[in-house]
Amino acid sequence: MRLNALVVLLPALGAQGIRIIQSNDDGWAEQYARSFHNALIAAGHDAVLSAPAENKSGSGSLDIEPSPRSTPCQYDSCPANSGPIGRNETSPRLNWVNSFPATSMRYGIDTIGPQLWNGEGPELAVSGPNVGSNLYLAVQFSGTVGAAVHAAKNAKIPAIAFSGASEGTLAWNSPEEPRSRVYAELAATLTNAVIASGKPYLPEDVFLNVNFPKVEGQCTEASQFKWVLSRINVGLFSAPDTEQCGSTRLPTELSVLDTDGCYISVSVGDANDKTTAPAEKQAVVRDKLKSMLTCLP
Template structure:
């Protein structure tokens, strides 16, 4: 199985290579993030990782200037007493840490760290995660993974996607062999990125982010080919306006019910970057039109 997954990480033919800024809230040396970074690079994308020096889960949209680092980074991934606010892997300089929050990492990545790699150009897409654990419903408002994506979409007008995986358990970047869950999440997340890129610019409506929750990697869901994508919503829609009409209804399923099913279903919610709730129907409609071939209906 692991060899099949690794083969699937090879570049996808016909996919346009773009500039991607990548952050998370679990730390720059977290394995889920590194596996995803590797998958994006394998797909041909020019990806720069800028993430916190240590785990900063649950810090929402906090943003503060990075301070000099005196202790070792997460998993001893940088030495103690660097006395620097930011740093990088010298042998792989597209891997960068920022001694602050996820939003700060995304901000520094977009404004300072990534442009030199791209001749001063801006990122074309921002991704965050995959988070270790879910980010559904009320979790969305506290998630640093989501916060980083929302910052990119709202403050820098970069289309953004936040990924989270329900299989939990933090792991160091150099864990060998990499567990199936990390490799599967990397491939499935990369597949969604390629679908968004293939849909053409503008990749997403303005002030919108996609909130993605990947189900647990277990049983039949250890095969990435069994994963299917379902258009969903973040918050309960009891008093909300109608959603886009899809799968015979104008009320999309809650992302929590999708991702927690036993059918290898990935929830894809169109989020409003202004308040981290579900985006209005007209913006859902644009995303559905662009990604219609990707989506399936609930069983």
């Protein structure tokens, strides 16, 4: 699905453009985040990026007030001595915060977004796509997840964290790589589906942890990927999951991405501890996304 197709998809799903705050942990000038931002704008959303000034991967939910910069931002995307917060002067929707992902999300929700939305707050928060997967134990340390969890837990805003298994950092001003485009299209597709499902977009204190497989081989176009409801942790001693595909134990994210094919894991996370949310909340998400979910072979 190309970006221009997303403009058609949004009304077809019955969704309306909404206010979306976006962050990541790889830095505001990382191409994955910029491609996704462009996809959200192309789909008709009022999206604002508020992300770290540089790569802050692995910082979890750290939240510390931003401090003035003495060196240029990532990829020379801002000059030295630029202060604690800044923006692209020609594109004020693109903002950096000289701190961690959770802090960037907090500033985006409380300050940066409302300045551009006539005092209103975001209706949905998205984070990523992260450069590299965030699966199982890595979820606890992921800054991409930390940003989404801040939105869901502290600000009570529905949130989605996206991660892509294809690694390798990319500058915002380099030619767009196919993997960045595909991840952006996929992330926008799920975002639009959640919005089209109606408010409340997600249960309270819930975030979605979404992991895309590598863009390679038979998985090079967005139309080739399939969505699977999954769980974050193994769950050997956990209560049953919601029923899906004839079972009350959802596959783990690891098993979804390890399955041959273009399978995307969609886990319903608990924003209180970053593990799998209970069955009743999984069921709400399952019912919202049922038209696009599939079963593993």
